[in-house]
């Protein structure tokens with residue numbers, strides 16, 4: 001909507017949307033006329049006129065072809081907006097290379113400059129705000145009031161911000177820029193003509209970034225919790241506004257394109273007359289946005305608020321306000337429109353539609369599509385006009401391709417992590433929905449097949465009664481070394497661990513008592529080097545890959561006993577590594593076979609499940625140590641025993 005909406009027509013004092021003007025006739029429909037008449041800026045210009053008279057007047061103007069006359073103006077503005085990014089980056093680069101600041105150190109945050117920059121009461125207010133917000137304990141309005149903070153309206157606060165000396169330094173730096181810079185900045189906003197767009201001045205932008213994140217964020221969180229709703233203020237538009245006779249002398253009733261606004265006066269209040277700032281109603285996004293209606297009389301009656309050198313007014317961007325006519329002198333204010341992309345990416349505060357968001361790799365000048373607002377210093381190198389434009393063109397082309405791609409239409413869940421990729425918000429939404437659907441389906445399938453599998457396998461579980469002292473049964477004996485092999489003493493049986501048990505070697509200590517070790521008739525040793533051991537112990541849960549098993553079988557001595565150890569039931573292994581077999585179910589045999597194929601490579605613990613079977617790997621193992629009765633070493637968890645009388 002940056003390109004279609006909110007065109008301020010100086011001659012009429014109204015904002016127009018180009019969408020509402022048809023290309024050929026440039027005529028407004030009756031309802032559009034109504035809407036225009038409802039605009040406060042129009043009413044303000046004609047406070048004495050009544051509604052019907054206004055409507056008549058507008059009709060007459062339309063008949064006289066006012067909109068056609070303005071067409072050139074509108075189109076010029078549209079062209080300006082279209083190339084605003086490019087122009088802004090070009091200006092920024094040129095200013096950086098050609099303008100010499102009077103006092104560049106002014107914008108650094110050293111300990112000393114920070115102290116001379118802020119009014120000490122501002123520092124105290126922010127500090128207090130960091131400890132809580134209006135609604136939660138930690139800070140109270142009384143605490144803040146003692147530092148000078150005043151509540152002008154329900155959500156408009158008046159507070160000291162900058163020291164007078166800093167204000168005058170700022171004032172003179174800005175005047176120095178206006179007088180000496182060979183390049184001008186862009187215009188501050190669609191209504192003000194005079195003033196500087198500070199975001200194009202690099203040292204000042206860096207200073208403002210920090211002001212926003214370190215100082216104003218806590219202030220907004222604390223005083224205007226509803227305005228940003230806890231969202232991070234991740235970008236801003238900062239500018240000065242200057243009122244002087246013959247140029248801008250007032251400002252129409254409007255709301256700001258911001259979540260919150262800080263408006264600091266840089267001029268002594270004695271140096272101008274009139275020009276009062278006044279506040280009205282709050283725009284309600286829930287009611288569809290748009291300016292709340294106000295009668296000309298009430299508008300006239302809205303009281304002006306005080307402005308003071310170095311003091312700021314903090315208000316929600318959506319609080320309607322305007323500036324009355326300057327009678328004499330000049331006034332310069334610093335305005336910070338603080339923005340949170342999390343909010344505005346959901347609802348554009350200008351057209352009240354969900355914006356088609358664009359992820360850009362640099363600052364975007366158009367005021368709505370701020371998405372990430374990645375500061376140039378984060379990106380490493382400043383963006384110049386030459387680099388900025390091709391990037392944008394590439395992005396647009398990518399969006400078109402992406403939108404029309406079949407993949408997107410079919411809702412395939414791709415996530416492109418390329419920083420410069422554009423994705424529309426609708427596409428993001430679709431993608432999120434797809435992910436949810438896919439995850440939902442997978443969870444359902446897993447649950448279903450687990451139920452089936454458990455139903456089949458549970459009857460095999462032999463755990464009945466725990467008896468820790470139950471003897472194990474050994475149906476074979478470990479070989480012994482006849483002569484001392486290096487590392488294995490004569491007459492000893494030596495074992496080594498081919499795997500960890502549940503990820504640790506120390507687990508084996510517990511697992512082997514009273515397990516395998518007592519079965520060594522006289523002397524049993526654990527060796528570090530598997531190649532010298534009589535027997536290798538493998539823990540079923542931690543089996544290495546199939547490839548590794550094959551390799552080991554080829555490199556280890558062929559006489560070595562391989563012992564498969566596991567105390568887990570297949571069902572338990574299945575639930576721990578359920579991905580293996582989850583989809584094996586009678587109604588999905590093809591998926592089952594495909595997964596069975598995959599699992600053989602990825603999850604060799606299937607050996608236990610099928611043991612003894614005919615797979616090659618099963619044949620590698622000479623002994624088993626499991627709870628099954630047909631194990632070489634039968635190591636039950638528990639046994640059935642007749643309870644004695646007092647064991648009930």
Ligand SMILES: O=C(O)CCC(=O)C(=O)O
Nearest residue numbers: 241256263277323333335
């Ligand atoms: O001049 C002022 O104090 C207010 C300016 C303002 O509201 C704006 O620029 O958005």
Ligand SMILES: [Fe+2]
Nearest residue numbers: 254255256321
């Ligand atoms: Fe404003």
